[in-house]
Amino acid sequence: TLFFFLLGFLPLVNWLVLKKWPNSKIRWLNWPVFFSGTGYIPPATPYNYANYCLxxxxFGWFVKRKWTHWYFKYNYSLxxxxxxxxxxxxxxxxxxxxxxxxxxxxxxxxNIVEATLDSNIETWTYTLSPGESFGPATW
Incomplete structure (x- = not known):
C-alpha cells in the first residue's frame, strides 16, 4: 500500500506550525531523520529502541547539564x-x-518457549459437559 507516502507531507506540517509558532519545540524535529534513522539501528527490536532512547x-539531557565539559569532550567517543x-x-x-x-x-x-502449545502447533481441546458454557450463563 502507498499510504506511507502521506508521511511526506509531515515536513510541510512542520513548516506551517513553525510559521504560526516560531519558538515551538517542533523545530527540533526532522521527519526524514526520524523515519529513516531507525532503519540504521542494527537489530531493530523494541528492546534496542528502548536502550538507544534511554x-x-x-547522556543528552542529564550528563550534558551536569558534566558539560565531559559531555562535549567524550560523548561522541563514547x-x-x-x-x-x-x-x-x-x-x-x-x-x-x-x-x-x-x-x-x-x-x-x-527454552521454555519450546514447551508451549503455540511452539508445538497444538491446540487445547475441552469438551463441555451438558449445561456447561464458556463465560457467564446470561449476558
Missing part, C-alpha cells in the same frame, strides 16, 4: 565505542556460534 536521553562494541559483538557471535553451527547454551529462560 542512553540517548541520559557513542562510537558503543556502536563499535555492538558491531564487534555481533561479528563474534556470528563467527563463534552461528557460523560453526554451535548450539546455544540451553537454560530455562531460552
Amino acid at each position: 542512553v540517548g536521553l541520559f 557513542s562510537a565505542g558503543l556502536d563499535l562494541g555492538l558491531a564487534y559483538s555481533t561479528l563474534i557471535i556470528f563467527l563463534c556460534l552461528q557460523f560453526t553451527n554451535t548450539k546455544f547454551p540451553s537454560w530455562w529462560g531460552n
